[in-house]
Amino acid sequence: MNYWLMKSEPDVFSIDDLKAAPRRTTAWDGVRNYQARNFMRDGMKRGDQVFFYHSNCDVPGIYGIGRISAEAYPDETAFQRGHDHYDPKSRRDAPTWYVVDVTFVRKFARAVSLETLKQHHADLPEMLILRRGNRLSVTPISEHEWQFINALT
């Protein structure tokens, strides 16, 4: 099993929205970065666990956990003319962009804020989210990082 971190702006889609979604599951659409897509399409397997990160908000950080409930399939929003995420270069016979399904597992009693993660930088030296200027919305998480951060909650 692998571990991941996925960012979402809570004003757009929060962990509470995931919990409230039908079957507590959503298609993680709108990823339009090749590196992030490759992690989703080539790396994510059913059962992988995911830190749900809130970005662009008052207290950025990890708010809970989800799991991958369906492996990659084409992102329908890329085919929809007029959609915010429409991309004419993605075609049904040769999709450029993919989604995975993410299912709610639990919300942390207390979020692990970015500030807290930074305070533990020495214990999380490889963590991509702590790298200066890193904007990737999907990043791998090591077993050590997964255990360490869970122990903070």
Add this chain to the structure above:
DNA sequence: GCCAACGTTGGC
């Protein structure tokens, strides 16, 4: 709202 960092685009 600001702005640094980054990815993409397109002219050459």
Add this chain to the structure above:
DNA sequence: GCCAACGTTGGC
């Protein structure tokens, strides 16, 4: 292939 211009991300 280079690189300036541009758009986006996301912390602050």
